[in-house]
Every structure is written in structure tokens, then in C-alpha cells.
Amino acid sequence: MDALVIKNLEKKFGDIEILKTINLEVKQGEFVSLLGPSGCGKTTTLRIIAGLLDATSGEVYINGVNVADVPVHKRNNGMVFQNYALFPHMTVAQNIEYGLKQHKISRAERRKKVREGMELVHLEYLAGRYPKQLSGGQQQRVALARALVLQPNLLLLDEPLSNLDARLREEMQMEIRNIQKKLNVTTIFVTHDQKEALSMSDKVAVMNKGIIEQYGTPEELYDNPKTEFVSTFIGYSNLIRGVVSTKDEHRMLLETNYGKVQIPLQDGLETGSRILGLLRPERIRLKKTFGSDLNCIRCTVIERVYAGSSIRYTVKTITDQNVVVTVIAPDESNNLSVGEEGCIQWLAQNMNLIEVNDEETD
Amino acid sequence: MKKRILKKDLAGKMPLLPNIMYMIIFFVIPMALLISYSFFVNKGYGRVEHTLTTENYINFFTNKYYIETFIASFIMAVIISILAILVSYPIAFYIVRYKGFKMKLASSLVMVPMLASSVVTCFGWYIMLGNTGIINSVLIGLHMIDEPVQLLYTRTGVYIVLLSGQLPYMITSIMNGIASIDENVEQAANTLGANPVKIFLTITLPLSIPGISAGMLLVFTGILSAYVVPIVIGGGKVNTLASLIVNQASTTLNWPKAAVMALILMVMSSVAMFLNNKLMESKRFGGGGR
Ligand SMILES: Nc1ncnc2c1ncn2[C@@H]1O[C@H](COP(=O)(O)OP(=O)(O)O)[C@@H](O)[C@H]1O
Ligand SMILES: [Mg+2]
Numbered sequence: 001m002d003a004l005v006i007k008n009l010e011k012k013f014g015d016i017e018i019l020k021t022i023n024l025e026v027k028q029g030e031f032v033s034l035l036g037p038s039g040c041g042k043t044t045t046l047r048i049i050a051g052l053l054d055a056t057s058g059e060v061y062i063n064g065v066n067v068a069d070v071p072v073h074k075r076n077n078g079m080v081f082q083n084y085a086l087f088p089h090m091t092v093a094q095n096i097e098y099g100l101k102q103h104k105i106s107r108a109e110r111r112k113k114v115r116e117g118m119e120l121v122h123l124e125y126l127a128g129r130y131p132k133q134l135s136g137g138q139q140q141r142v143a144l145a146r147a148l149v150l151q152p153n154l155l156l157l158d159e160p161l162s163n164l165d166a167r168l169r170e171e172m173q174m175e176i177r178n179i180q181k182k183l184n185v186t187t188i189f190v191t192h193d194q195k196e197a198l199s200m201s202d203k204v205a206v207m208n209k210g211i212i213e214q215y216g217t218p219e220e221l222y223d224n225p226k227t228e229f230v231s232t233f234i235g236y237s238n239l240i241r242g243v244v245s246t247k248d249e250h251r252m253l254l255e256t257n258y259g260k261v262q263i264p265l266q267d268g269l270e271t272g273s274r275i276l277g278l279l280r281p282e283r284i285r286l287k288k289t290f291g292s293d294l295n296c297i298r299c300t301v302i303e304r305v306y307a308g309s310s311i312r313y314t315v316k317t318i319t320d321q322n323v324v325v326t327v328i329a330p331d332e333s334n335n336l337s338v339g340e341e342g343c344i345q346w347l348a349q350n351m352n353l354i355e356v357n358d359e360e361t362d
Numbered sequence: 363m364k365k366r367i368l369k370k371d372l373a374g375k376m377p378l379l380p381n382i383m384y385m386i387i388f389f390v391i392p393m394a395l396l397i398s399y400s401f402f403v404n405k406g407y408g409r410v411e412h413t414l415t416t417e418n419y420i421n422f423f424t425n426k427y428y429i430e431t432f433i434a435s436f437i438m439a440v441i442i443s444i445l446a447i448l449v450s451y452p453i454a455f456y457i458v459r460y461k462g463f464k465m466k467l468a469s470s471l472v473m474v475p476m477l478a479s480s481v482v483t484c485f486g487w488y489i490m491l492g493n494t495g496i497i498n499s500v501l502i503g504l505h506m507i508d509e510p511v512q513l514l515y516t517r518t519g520v521y522i523v524l525l526s527g528q529l530p531y532m533i534t535s536i537m538n539g540i541a542s543i544d545e546n547v548e549q550a551a552n553t554l555g556a557n558p559v560k561i562f563l564t565i566t567l568p569l570s571i572p573g574i575s576a577g578m579l580l581v582f583t584g585i586l587s588a589y590v591v592p593i594v595i596g597g598g599k600v601n602t603l604a605s606l607i608v609n610q611a612s613t614t615l616n617w618p619k620a621a622v623m624a625l626i627l628m629v630m631s632s633v634a635m636f637l638n639n640k641l642m643e644s645k646r647f648g649g650g651g652r
Contacts, residue, residue, distance in 0.1 A: 052549050072552045079553040085546035089568050089646040098564075099554030130645040143550075150554065 001064045003028040003186035004049065004154060009058035011044055011210075018044050020210045022058070026203075029184040031177065033197035036207030037233070042190040043082075045207075046156050049188065051075050062153050073102070078147025078185075079156040082163070084139045086131040092142050093118070093127040099150045117145040120179060137168045144176070148183065155180070155187040161196065173200055194234045198222065206230050222280075225352060231278040238284070238323050240277035240351070247271050258317050259297050263348045269355060276354045281326040283350040286313060286334050290343035297344050299323065301336045311335070315344060400621035408615045418618045422626070428606065435603040436630065439585040442525050443578045446532040449525070450577065451570070454536035469537065476530045484594045487523045488514065491595065515597035523595050528584055532577040539573015540566070572647050579638040583631040603627050 004026040011019035019041045026032050034042045047053040049060055051072035060067050067075055087095050096117045100110045118124045121141035131139055140160060147155060160176070161169045177200050180187050191197050197204045198218040205215045206229070214221060214230045225231035228239065242256030252269060254261045256277070269275065290296055302322070303314035313325045313336065325344060327334050336342050400418055402410040422428050457469045475483060490496045493510040501507045513519040543566060551561045589604040596605075603623060610620035641647065 050553055052552070071557075072549075073555050073557050075553070076555070077553055079550065081546045081550060083544070083546060085544060085550040087547060087551070087565065098551065098556075102551075102555035102560065132645060146550075146554065156553075 001028070002026060002061075003030070003063055004188070005059075005061040006045075006049070007059045007061070009045070009048065009060065010056045011041070011048065011053070012056045018210050019048075019055075022210075022212055024205055024212065024215065026186060026188065028186055030202045031180055031187045031189065031200060033189045033191055033201040033204045034207055035191055035194060035197040035204050035233075038192055040207045041210045042192075042207055043158055046079075046158050046188060046190055049154065050077050050079050050156055076150060076152050077154045077156055078150060078152035080140075080143045080147050080158065080160045082159045084131075084143040084160075086139055086142055086146070088131050091128050091130055092123060092134070095131070095142055096146045096149055099146060103150065113149045117149040120148065121145045121175075136163055137172065140164065140172060144179070148179070148185070151183075152185065155185045157187065157189045159190050159192065161191070162193075169196075176200070198234070206233060208233070225278055227354065228276055228278070231352065236281055236324060238279040238281065240275075240279060242275055242277075244269050244271050244273045244275065257319055257321050258323070259319050261297075262294055263351070263353075266353060269353070274356050276356050278352040278354070279346060279350070281312070281324040282310075282328055283346055284323070284325045285345045286315070286325045286327055286336065286342055287345065288333060288336060288340070288342050290341075295345055299342060299344055301338050301340050301342065304336070304338050315342070317344075396621050396624060399618050400625055402618050404616050404618045406615065408617055410618060418622045421619065422622050428623075431601045431606055432603055432626065434601075435586060438521070438524070438602065439582045442521060442528060442585050443532075443581045445521075445525050446528050446581050447536075447574055447578065450529055450532040450536050451574070454533045454540055454573075457533075458537050458540045472530050472533050474530075475527065480527060480590045481594075483527060484523065484590055487519075487526070488594060491519050491522070514595065515599050517596070517600050520592055520596045520600045523591050524585055524588055527588075527591065528581040531580040531584065535577030535580060536570060536573045539570045539576070542573075543569045572642055575638050575641050579634050582634050586627055586630060 002025050004024070006022055006024040009019055009022040010017070022041075022045060024032075034045060036042055044053060048055050049062075051067065051070065055068075062075065062077075087098060090098065093114050096114045097110055100113055105113070115124070118127060121144055123138065123141050123145065126134065126138060126142075131142070134142065143160070157176070161172050164172060173196060176189075189197075189200065198221075201218060203215065203217055204221055206213045206221060208229045214226045216224075221230060221234050225234065225237070231237035232239075240254075240256045240258055240261070242254045242258075242261070244252050245255045246253045247265070247270070249265070251262055251264055252266065254263060254275065254277075261277075287296075290298055297317050299315040299317045301313055302316050305312040310326055310328045311330045313327065315323050315325060317323060323344060334342075399410065401414045401416070403413050403415050403417070405411050453472075457465050457472070491513040492498070493512070493514075495513075497513065498507075498510040502510065513522070547569070548561050548565050551565045552558075556564060586602075587604050588602065589608055592600050592602045592605050593608075604627065607620050607623045607627065610616045610623065
């Protein structure tokens with residue numbers, strides 16, 4: 001049984017539709033990120049799961065139970081807020097104990113669990129401190145321990161790391177993931193940082209303007225983005241736009257903004273279909289020589305950033321398009337200088353083709 | 363060596379000079395005068411003999427009538443502070459938490475009484491509290507009482523009017539206190555299993571204490587120095603420390619005695635302020651202490 005199922009969730013604030021048919025399935029013990037730009041509805045989704053907001057329509061099932069009529073305080077979800085929301089008038093130990101008290105757990109048992117909670121996040125030595133006396137990272141840990149001592153159904157984290165400096169953030173990413181695995185707690189992690197989402201999650205739901213554009217493993221999202229938004233929000237993609245101009249039994253010829261490109265036959269594409277090709281910079285080959293190769297697009301280097309193990313080029317095609325190319329482990333044949341001419345090439349299977357409708361391209 | 367540090371210190375404090383002058387002219391000198399007068403010998407008609415004596419203090423503390431008035435003033439200030447909290451908290455809570463146009467209107471209405479002078483509001487109350495005033499008329503009209511209740515020239519009347527005058531200060535202070543509570547903190551308690559009543563008792567109320575305490579300080583010191591209301595509504599039958607002071611200073615013209623009473627009043631207000639500051643400094647309310 002799935003730990004969390006969201007079905008056709010919709011949320012309106014007044015007349016404004018903030019969430020439009022959100023669907024999501026999360027298995028027990030999975031770590032799932034909601035990833036998207038600010039304002040896309042991540043917090044709203046999380047709050048509806050927690051019960052702090054009511055959905056306009058749609059259902060939320062936690063461990064198979066429709067929680068529509070279950071009030072917040074009976075859902076047993078551990079939530080960590082963006083600003084931590086610790087109880088300022090209670091010590092670290094009292095903060096962690098708070099939920100246990102509400103659940104009427106015996107004093108001896110509470111003591112044991114508070115100690116375990118503090119050990120889990122390495123805060124034993126701060127038990128008597130008040131939140132005001134803690135650093136951001138320490139407050140973060142208290143919030144985490146406070147949510148976890150209840151052995152919640154779901155751990156809900158709303159951009160918990162966005163207020164920490166870069167080094168601490170990386171440390172906490174590792175730690176949160178380790179704790180999550182150790183306790184095997186199903187986790188929904190909200191973030192706008194794609195690197196964070198990719199490195200921490202079992203699965204990522206990429207959100208944009210109130211919908212989930214794509215839901216999959218980090219690898220699926222990176223290697224096989226299904227929409228233009230996903231391909232540009234996660235990593236960098238070069239965008240090739242064009243139409244299928246001719247087609248025979250084996251291949252199709254595309255007229256694109258990069259020039260003519262020939263690809264093997266693909267299902268669903270007819271002559272006249274408009275396409276969008278998504279191409280990762282490291283999947284493009286840059287060569288000094290340009291023979292009579294088909295699919296070899298002539299270009300000039302206009303920018304070159306050397307980074308030791310790789311070189312990042314920006315090249316301009318003869319059709320006047322800028323293309324970003326990352327050359328990994330550069331050698332003599334592909335080490336070009338600015339102003340030098342060359343050609344770019346890629347394997348057809350490395351270009352993600354999406355058919356676009358006229359409406360979508362505006 | 364020491365001198366140089368001193369000089370440097372002084373130079374650094376130069377920008378504070380206007381403030382220091384202000385404090386000297388408007389606080390230090392009057393205080394010094396007040397304190398010295400309290401130790402001078404009274405010669406009547408506002409005159410004093412410049413010989414030091416503790417007689418004025420002994421006089422005050424051995425006079426049963428003064429001590430009773432002093433205690434009554436203190437008790438009145440405490441009771442009205444507590445009543446003000448009980449009345450103001452729900453009002454402040456609703457104004458802060460239930461937003462919208464009506465609440466904006468309500469929060470500005472709360473301020474209106476602060477604009478009128480206490481003499482004006484006092485005479486308004488004077489008319490309302492009389493035996494044929496609106497309060498008695500309504501109560502009789504509703505058959506809740508048969509005879510008019512004596513409110514003017516009674517302690518009850520003074521309490522009612524003083525309380526109503528202090529409500530705006532208490533409501534505003536508590537509103538500030540409640541508005542500064544992070545609602546995420548209450549929601550965190552909610553997700554941790556606390557129902558709305560528990561949230562209020564364990565989170566909202568404790569976190570309102572700084573606002574309540576600030577309001578209590580304002581009301582307490584305000585009541586201690588209240589003078590118009592006890593005289594007009596109490597009609598000379600309800601004496602307070604402040605009215606005693608005015609009596610001694612402007613009628614009996616015993617300035618040393620007035621000085622002793624004024625100092626006692628100041629000490630009480632200062633203690634209240636000190637306690638309030640101690641509370642605000644405490645770590646749990648976000649104060650300085652490490
Ligand atoms: N209570 C509310 N009333 C009206 N609009 C809201 C409310 N809460 C959030 N919104 C709007 O909903 C959108 C999504 O908000 P949110 O879920 O917080 O985004 P995210 O967490 O992805 O940054 C935003 O445009 C925000 O302005
Ligand atoms: Mg958010």
C-alpha cells in the first residue's frame with residue numbers, strides 16, 4: 001500500500017487556481033521531492049497534506065485512509081517549517097517533548113524518546129537551551145528531532161535548508177537523507193534547488209504553475225525530460241525547434257533553427273509535425289574537422305570556459321543560434337579557441353524529441 | 363593612562379550630549395528637588411526650612427489613614443489591571459486574528475478614547491452613572507433592579523470609569539503581543555498533536571505574556587497616578603495616593619509631605635517597570651540573556 005496518494009488535487013484561493021489536478025503516489029519509505037520555482041504551489045501542496053489547508057477538490061490518502069475528515073492534530077505527520085517554527089518559550093528538550101506530551105505518552109517513555117531524539121540529531125549538549133540561543137543549523141536539527149520522535153506517518157519538510165549557508169546545507173542534506181534511511185520514514189521534501197532534489201531523492205515531482213510536469217527518478221528526469229520546462233529547470237538544455245520536412249521508411253529530415261538534421265523514424269511524427277528537441281551540453285560532440293558528415297552542423301566558438309576536467313563552449317551555428325557544449329576530458333581534436341570554426345554533432349538517441357502543438361508555442 | 367581612556371570615552375559620547383542635557387533638566391533636577399524636599403521641615407504655605415529630617419517619612423508610615431489609602435490605591439491598580447486583561451484579551455485576539463474590513467475598523471475604534479481628554483470622558487461618565495443616568499434607566503427598564511443603584515461617588519463607579527479609560531492601552535499592548543506570534547509556531551503545535559484548545563493554552567497564551575505584561579505596566583502606573591476620575595466620579599469620597607498628593611501640594615500646601623508621597627508612588631511605578639523589564643529580558647521571550 002502506498003504511504004501517500006494524492007488524487008486530482010485542486011486548490012483555489014478566491015478565483016485563482018493555485019493547484020490544478022495534482023496526482024502523486026509515494027511508496028512507504030520513499031524520499032520524494034517537490035521541486036519547482038517559487039510560487040508554483042509546493043508549500044500549498046504540503047500544507048494540504050498536513051491538513052493545515054483544505055483542498056478545493058480532490059483527495060489525499062495517507063496509508064490508504066482518506067484524510068479529508070481527519071483534523072491536523074490527528075494526522076500524525078511530522079512537519080518542519082521553512083523558518084523552523086520552534087516554540088520560543090521552551091527549551092530544546094521541551095520542544096522535542098511537546099508532541100509526546102500531546103500524545104499522552106508516559107513520563108518515563110517521554111524522557112527516553114527525547115534523549116533518543118536529541119542523540120539522533122547530535123544535540124544532547126544543548127538540551128537546556130532556548131531556540132534564540134541556537135544557530136540556524138541547530139534550530140533545524142531541533143525541528144527535525146521534534147517531528148521525528150513521534151514516528152510520524154509522513155515527514156513533511158518545507159525548504160528546510162534554504163536559510164543555511166552552502167556548506168552547512170550540504171552537510172544537512174547528507175544528514176537528513178541518512179536519518180531518513182535509518183528510520184525508513186516516508187518523506188516529502190519541498191525545494192526549489194534542483195541539485196538538492198536530484199542528489200537527495202528517490203523520486204522528484206517537478207512542479208510548475210500548479211501542475212506536476214513530470215514525476216520520476218532523478219535519472220529519468222535528467223536523461224529523459226518530457227517537457228521543455230523540465231529540461232530547462234533541471235540542468236541545462238539546448239532547445240532545437242523545427243518541423244518534420246520529409247520522411248521515408250527509415251528516416252526523417254528535420255528543418256530546424258540549427259539547420260537540417262536527419263533522424264531515424266519516430267512514432268507519432270508525420271511530415272509537418274512541429275518538434276522540440278532537447279539536447280544536454282555534454283551530449284554534443286565538438287570537432288575541429290568538418291567533413292561531408294550528415295548531421296554535422298558548422299559553427300564558430302564565441303566563448304570558452306576552461307574548468308580542468310571539462311571545457312564549456314558557447315558556439316554560434318551558421319544559422320545564428322547559440323549552443324552550449326560541454327566537452328569532457330578535452331583532447332587535441334576538440335580543444336578549440338575562441339573564433340575558431342568547427343562542427344557539432346550528436347547521437348539521435350541523445351536528443352529528446354517532443355511534439356509541440358501550435359497553442360503551446362505561443 | 364587612565365585619563366586618556368576617560369577622554370576617549372567622553373569624545374565618543376559627545377553625540378549623546380543633547381540627551382544627557384534633556385535628562386538633567388527634565389529628570390535629574392526635578393528628582394533632586396523632590397528628594398531634598400522630602401527631607402526638609404515643613405513651615406506651611408509651601409515654605410520649608412532647609413534642615414534635614416526624616417520626620418516626613420515617619421509621619422507618613424505611622425499615619426493609619428495614609429497607609430490605608432496607599433494600600434487601597436495599590437489594590438485598585440492591581441484589580442483594574444487584572445480586569446483590564448480579562449476584558450481586553452478576547453477583544454485583542456479577535457481583532458488580530460479575524461482580519462478583514464470590520465476588524466480594521468474595530469482596531470481604530472479602540473484608539474478613539476485615547477484621543478479624548480480624561481476630563482471630557484469623565485463628565486460623560488458622570489452623566490451616565492447618575493441615579494437617572496442611562497445605566498440606571500436601562501437596568502430599571504429591563505427590570506433587573508427596582509431602585510437606582512448608587513454609582514456616582516462610590517468606589518464601584520470609580521472602578522468602572524478607570525477601567526474603561528485604561529482598556530485602549532491594554533487592548534493595544536495585547537494586540538501587539540498577539541500579532542508578533544508566528545502563526546507557523548501554532549501550526550507546528552497542531553501538527554504535533556495539539557488540538558486548538560491545547561494550542562491556545564500551551565503556545566498562544568504563554569507567548570502573549572510580553573504583551574500582557576506591557577499592558578499591565580501601562581495600566582498599573584496609569585491607575586496609580588489617576589487623579590481626575592477619583593475626584594470627579596468619587597466626589598471626594600474615594601481617595602487615592604494621587605489625590606492625596608494633590609491635596610497636600612495644592613490645598614494643605616505641605617510640600618515635604620507631598621514629596622514623600624510622590625516618591626512612594628514613583629517607587630511603586632519603578633518596581634512595576636523593573637519587573638516588566640526582567641520578564642522581557644528572559645530568554646524564553648527572546649530577550650538578551652545568553
Ligand atoms: N493564503 C493565500 N491566499 C492567496 N494566495 C495564496 C495563499 N497562499 C499562497 N498563495 C499563492 O499561491 C501560490 C503558491 O504559493 P506556495 O504554495 O507558497 O508556493 P511555493 O511554496 O511553491 O513557493 C503563490 O502565488 C501564492 O501567492
Ligand atoms: Mg514555499
